[in-house]
Amino acid sequence: MIYQFGKFEIDTRNYRLRNDGTTVELEPKVFDLLNYLIVNREKLVTREELFENIWSGQVVSDTSLSNQIKAARKAIGDDGKSQSIIKTVHGRGYQFIAETDELEIQDNSVRQGHRQIASQKHSDSRPSIAVLPFTNLNGDPEHEYISDGITEDILIGLCRFHNLLVISRCSVYMFKGKVVDPVIIANKLGAEYLLEGSVRIAGDRVRITTQLVDGATGKDLWAEAYDRVLDDVFSVQDDVTQRIIATLATRLEKAGREAAVKKSKANLTVHDLLLRARHCYPDWVGTQEGILRARKLYEQALDIDPGCAAAYSGIACTYNLEYLSGWCDDKKTAGQRSFEYSRKALGLDDRDSNAHLVLGCAYRDIMANLELAETHLNRAISANPNDYWNYCCKGGLLIIAGKYEESIECSHEAIRRNPMLPDSCLSSIGFAEYFSNHYEDALASFGESLNPSPHIDAYIAACYAQLGRFDEASIASSACCEHNRKNPKIETIEDADCWRTYWSDYWHFRDPAIDHLLDGLRKAGIVH
Structure with missing residues (x-):
């Protein structure tokens, strides 16, 4: 459904608020709040009703709700003084009062039959995925909000990737609680891939399982299980959904690239x-x-x-x-x-x-x-x-700025989204840890590299040397020289100026960071 009011329109299918055709960025909860008020605009919506339906009964302060209302008003050109769109009824709640028109979106997957679905597939070549409602294996309504919340978060997160076509929520929820062959679901929804999942809570632990299914064959392409202590349900939900989103986006993009090459x-x-x-x-x-x-x-x-x-x-x-x-x-x-x-x-x-x-x-x-x-x-x-690479690049920037601890935190956000980081990101984490004198951590980060190189060997040697483990530093130094002999990466490996130029030109490091690295290489016997 699209709701139009003034210059604005809110698209509930694609999770978009537009101002005169231009998309307005909104936090998911602000969008949900605005959407709920519009859908229920014929009545006053109490604060308790908002807490129950937007936050699923989670304990939220009145101040937090007021801040979300303020953000919603700002997004649609309203404010607390004029209240021309969202009216506050003090002590009771809120009401959406702007004149609103409704435009029905024709849902190809449900209303238009298979011919339009086929047309849709040919007109948009992006990989398409439907996130099916996660199953609450406990069966009790008390825990339904967790499985629904995970489904919603994954769906919204995947919509942020413009190279994916995500089937709308209203289409997939028709299959909630039903046992239907995945191939039939995929055909009805016009989806190449389906994401299925379940949530089971036992005592203080929760297991969330998920699998990516090929819509054409019904075969599982990927599956993962996440076991967590349920001390903070929303923290667990956030952590797991971010990992699922990042893994899915990477796998679907790779599948799309491979298909395009063929x-x-x-x-x-x-x-x-x-x-x-x-x-x-x-x-x-x-x-x-x-x-x-x-x-x-x-x-x-x-x-x-x-x-x-x-x-x-x-x-x-x-x-x-x-x-x-x-x-x-x-x-x-x-x-x-x-x-x-x-x-x-x-x-x-x-x-x-x-x-x-x-x-x-x-x-x-x-x-x-x-x-x-x-x-x-x-x-x-x-x-x-949800794109891990954004965090990797910012982590590298923070190293240059000398904000090493912030860089490590930023890089950990990248790891949350993609535990299998490429070598360049791992090196960036290793540098931040090295410059923070966390040599053991840096050693582990450099050591995770999948592609050994003279650079990585040199940094490992420097870490060992800074820890006073000179025998191990000597072994890493020898490996560095041997790798560089077979596959030259550094013109003169023992020349400090060559290293200085490389770090300055490629990594954009400055002193005292460069001096710190050279100190480690000298102690390891690589630089003379």
């Missing part, structure tokens, strides 16, 4: 081209050939759709990676183009988290403007708080 060129859509391009530099790391190929694919996407913000932010990313590479012939031009294309992307879609991410990295890597870099990285996180 398609014939004649059948490629804009989204296919975007997926093919991202396939060229997995985990934001790529070769010269891969990065240049990605740029061409993004340009092909723009030939089809000149208004594609994701293609512009993708091109900006390739120029940022080129700027940081060892093969860039014209750093000035590469840097300028990274900014140029990032700004074009934001001009088309100010909510594009990747555009804010790339622009933030450009300010960090090219201009060394840490303040503007942090502003855009924060906006990337705000636009998509």
Whole structure:
């Protein structure tokens, strides 16, 4: 359903509030509050009713509710003084009083039959997923709010990923409590993938299980179980849903990239081209050939759709990676183009988290403007708080700013969303821990790298040396030299200036951080 009032419209299917066509960012609870008031606008809604329906009976202070009402009013151009849209009835509750029109959304999955579903699949090539209501295995209504809350949080979180098509809540809830073949559900909903799950509470523990199902075959593609102590149900719910969202988004994007690579060129859509391009530099790391190929694919996407913000932010990313590479012939031009294309992307879609991410990295890597870099990285996180890479990049920025403990906290947010972080993120965590003198922790972080390199061996040696474990430091130093001999990464491994240049150019470290690293390498016998 779409509710229109003044210049605003609230889209309950896609969880969007728009002001004259422009999306207004809202916290999920503020959206739920606004939606509930609009749906029940014919009556006064008491505070108790809001607590019960929006917070599922959770203990919430009157001040918290007042702050949420204030945020809702601000989002729709209202305030506590005029109360022209949301009226306060003191001591009782609130009522939505603006004149409102309702527009029915035709739900292809329920009302229009299979022919329109097939048309929908062909018109939107993004991977589509339906999050089915999680099952309350305890069977008692008392715990229903937990399973429903997890379902809602996952659905809202996945909607933040613009490269996924998420089937609406009103469509999936028709299957709540029913035993239906997954293939039939997927066919009815027009979904390529289904997410199923369950919640079981026993004493002070809760087990949340989830599985990703192929809608065409009904086969499980991925399954996971999360066991937690139920000391704070909402903290547990938040932790588990974030892990599920991050894992799902990564797996679905990878599946989409692999499918796009297999398609014939004649059948490629804009989204296919975007997926093919991202396939060229997995985990934001790529070769010269891969990065240049990605740029061409993004340009092909723009030939089809000149208004594609994701293609512009993708091109900006390739120029940022080129700027940081060892093969860039014209750093000035590469840097300028990274900014140029990032700004074009934001001009088309100010909510594009990747555009804010790339622009933030450009300010960090090219201009060394840490303040503007942090502003855009924060906006990337705000636009998509479930993308682990946003936190990885901000964690790297905080290291440069010397805010090591904050960097570690930020990186832990990335780990919550993706426990299998790429090596660049693990190195960033290791550096923050090393600079904080947490050498044991840094040793563990560097040691988790899946791709041994002379750099990683050197940092491990430095950690051992700082801990006074010189025999182990010597072994790591030998491994560093051997790796560099077989696959040269450092021109003169014993030369402090070579290391200083690398850390300055690639990681943007400054003194005293660089001196701290060199001290460890000297103690380990790598640098003379």
